Amino acid sequence: xxxxxxxxxxxxxxxxxxxxxxxxxxxxxxxxxxxxxxxxxxxxxxxxxxxxxxxxxxxxxxxxxxxxxxxxxxxxxxxxxxxxxxxxxxxxxxxxxxxxxxxxxxxxxxxxxxxxxxxxxxxxxxxxxxxxx
Amino acid sequence: xxxxxxxxxxxxxxxxxxxxxxxxxxxxxxxxxxxxxxxxxxxxxxxxxxxxxxxxxxxxxxxxxxxxxxxxxxxxxxxxxxxxxxxxxxxxxxxxxxxxxxxxxxxxxxxxxxxxxxxxxxxxxxxxxxxxx
Amino acid sequence: xxxxxxxxxxxxxxxxxxxxxxxxxxxxxxxxxxxxxxxxxxxxxxxxxxxxxxxxxxxxxxxxxxxxxxxxxxxxxxxxxxxxxxxxxxxxxxxxxxxxxxxxxxxxxxxxxxxxxxxxxxxxxxxxxxxxx
Numbered sequence: 001x002x003x004x005x006x007x008x009x010x011x012x013x014x015x016x017x018x019x020x021x022x023x024x025x026x027x028x029x030x031x032x033x034x035x036x037x038x039x040x041x042x043x044x045x046x047x048x049x050x051x052x053x054x055x056x057x058x059x060x061x062x063x064x065x066x067x068x069x070x071x072x073x074x075x076x077x078x079x080x081x082x083x084x085x086x087x088x089x090x091x092x093x094x095x096x097x098x099x100x101x102x103x104x105x106x107x108x109x110x111x112x113x114x115x116x117x118x119x120x121x122x123x124x125x126x127x128x129x130x131x132x133x
Numbered sequence: 134x135x136x137x138x139x140x141x142x143x144x145x146x147x148x149x150x151x152x153x154x155x156x157x158x159x160x161x162x163x164x165x166x167x168x169x170x171x172x173x174x175x176x177x178x179x180x181x182x183x184x185x186x187x188x189x190x191x192x193x194x195x196x197x198x199x200x201x202x203x204x205x206x207x208x209x210x211x212x213x214x215x216x217x218x219x220x221x222x223x224x225x226x227x228x229x230x231x232x233x234x235x236x237x238x239x240x241x242x243x244x245x246x247x248x249x250x251x252x253x254x255x256x257x258x259x260x261x262x263x264x265x266x
Numbered sequence: 267x268x269x270x271x272x273x274x275x276x277x278x279x280x281x282x283x284x285x286x287x288x289x290x291x292x293x294x295x296x297x298x299x300x301x302x303x304x305x306x307x308x309x310x311x312x313x314x315x316x317x318x319x320x321x322x323x324x325x326x327x328x329x330x331x332x333x334x335x336x337x338x339x340x341x342x343x344x345x346x347x348x349x350x351x352x353x354x355x356x357x358x359x360x361x362x363x364x365x366x367x368x369x370x371x372x373x374x375x376x377x378x379x380x381x382x383x384x385x386x387x388x389x390x391x392x393x394x395x396x397x398x399x
Contacts, residue, residue, distance in 0.1 A: 001376060003335060005273065006321075007138065007182050018321040026323035043326055044374065047333045049273050049319035053182035055139075055151040057159035059260055060176055067180045069136060072253075080252075087253030095257050108177060108258035110134060112251040118378040119346075120338075120353030124361050125374035127325055140271065140315050186315035188272075188284040190292035192393055193309055200313045202269060205386075213385075220386030228390050241310060241391035243267060245384040 001116065002029065002074035003047045004090070009066045010052035015105070021097050022048040025070075028093045034082050041074070044127035058108070065106045070094060076115035087113050134249065135162065135207035136180045137223070142199045143185035148238070154230050155181040158203075161226045167215050174207070177260035191241070198239045203227060209248035220246050267382065268295065268340035269313045270356070275332045276318035281371070287363050288314040291336075294359045300348050307340070310393035324374070331372045336360060342381035353379050 004025055012018065026048045032040040058065035072090065074083075091111050101107060137158055145151065159181045165173040191198035205223065224244050234240060270291055278284065292314045298306040324331035338356065340349075357377050367373060 003273075003333075003376075007136075007184075009180075009182070019323075022321050022323035023327055026325075026327065030326065045325075045376070047275075047324040047335075047374070048322060049275070049333075049335075050321035051184060051273075051317060051319055053184055055155050055183035056181060057152075057155035058180045059159075059178075059264065060163065061156055061159065063263075065260060067136075067182075069180075069182075083252045087255060091255045091257070098257075102257070102259060106260050106263070108180070108256065108260055110136075110178070110256045110258075111253070112249065112255075113253035114250070115252050116378065117380070119349045119381050120377070120379035122353060122357045122378075123374065123376045124357070124364075124368070125376075126368060127331060127372050127374055130329075130372070131325065140269075140317075142313075142315070184317060186317055188288050188316035189314060190285075190288035191313045192292075192311075192397065193296065194289055194292065196396075198393060200269075200315075202313075202315075216385045220388060224388045224390070231390075235390070235392060239393050239396070241313070241389065241393055243269075243311070243389045243391075244386070245382065245388075246386035247383070248385050 001045055002041050002072055003049065004029065004070060004072045006050035006068060006070050008052055008068040009056045009058060010054050011064060012066050013052050015101055016098065018050045022050050024093055024097060025090060028089050032086050032089065035079065040082060043131035044125055063106050067108045070111040072113045073116055074113065083113055087111065134178055135174050135205055136182065137162065137203060137205045139183035139201060139203050141185055141201040142189045142191060143187050144197065145199050146185050148234055149231065151183045155183050157226055157230060158223060161222050165219050165222065173215060173219065176264035177258055196239050200241045203244040205246045206249055207246065216246055220244065267311055268307050268338055269315065270295065270336060270338045272316035272334060272336050274318055274334040275322045275324060276320050277330060278332050279318050281367055282364065284316045288316050290359055290363060291356055294355050298352050298355065301345065306348060306352065309397035310391055329372050333374045336377040338379045339382055340379065349379055353377060
């Protein structure tokens with residue numbers, strides 16, 4: 001962990017570089033440092049996945065509305081200030097990405113961070129050796 | 134918020150109007166009123182996203198089974214009776230949508246409501262001005 | 267319930283039989299027995315859905331990295347040992363599925379089990395009569 005999953009209305013695919021957004025938000029996650037200057041998220045475990053919904057409905061449906069939902073799931077236990085910092089950094093990057101579009105069309109963004117409360121957690125990953133932490 | 138995310142087996146795409154279901158369930162959400170008669174969900178923040186799974190397995194795999202999972206994520210704090218009312222309304226609309234198909238094929242529906250326990254929550258949305266609350 | 271939802275980078279579709287993985291993991295779930303020898307999961311309610319992400323970013327993006335996230339959502343209340351057993355069984359099956367690929371490419375797997383804390387839960391399913399529990 002962590003991962004950021006982006007669920008969005010497919011009408012954005014023709015108007016926005018969603019692959020680029022994934023890369024930018026992944027970099028934003030990797031840039032985060034905690035109170036003692038350490039990288040918050042392990043490089044090898046950080047990923048962003050974006051899914052256009054082929055079927056959707058937004059608000060009253062009377063316009064060509066678009067929506068983007070961003071959900072970061074991270075391991076629990078980080079401080080409130082670190083979580084706030086991460087959320088604000090991701091929000092700022094997302095707003096910048098959609099700034100031009102936001103002035104041109106109806107668009108909603110929601111960003112939430114969840115701390116996992118998983119009952120079981122395991123990983124198998126051959127990328128950790130690539131990155132010195 | 135809220136949003137309703139529908140995850141389903143892709144074998145339903147040829148048999149069911151999933152776009153229509155999204156619209157109907159979005160309308161159902163917008164129709165909800167609380168104990169004092171106020172709209173439960175803000176119009177501008179209400180959305181439904183449906184995702185056919187291209188790869189899936191259901192039960193023992195010995196038949197052409199179909200499954201639809203509906204998950205409503207809403208802000209926490211609503212009363213138990215309002216949550217029950219919302220769940221029953223969405224369930225009734227979904228059952229009506231699939232009624233004919235339910236008599237013709239193997240099909241399972243599960244509907245759950247989660248109240249978010251997010252550590253960070255932010256939105257950026259230019260649709261609120263469209264709808265008087 | 268339960269269901270297992272698999273979110274993964276779409277670069278795996280050409281290299282891995284994801285439909286086969288869904289079937290194998292569904293069978294693994296159906297094989298689980300609790301402390302008194304009873305089937306943990308009802309056959310008619312067990313399903314696996316896998317979604318390739320068309321847009322994604324992993325780690326530093328400097329290689330052709332792949333990621334698979336597996337999330338089992340189950341009803342709360344099972345014992346810790348049963349949850350551990352289920353997680354280890356799913357992990358083992360997933361590692362076996364990707365073993366050859368793991369030796370050939372950069373790949374990360376994360377498996378988590380969540381116990382649902384839903385506020386509303388309902389189902390409508392005509393498959394229960396097919397399976398004696």
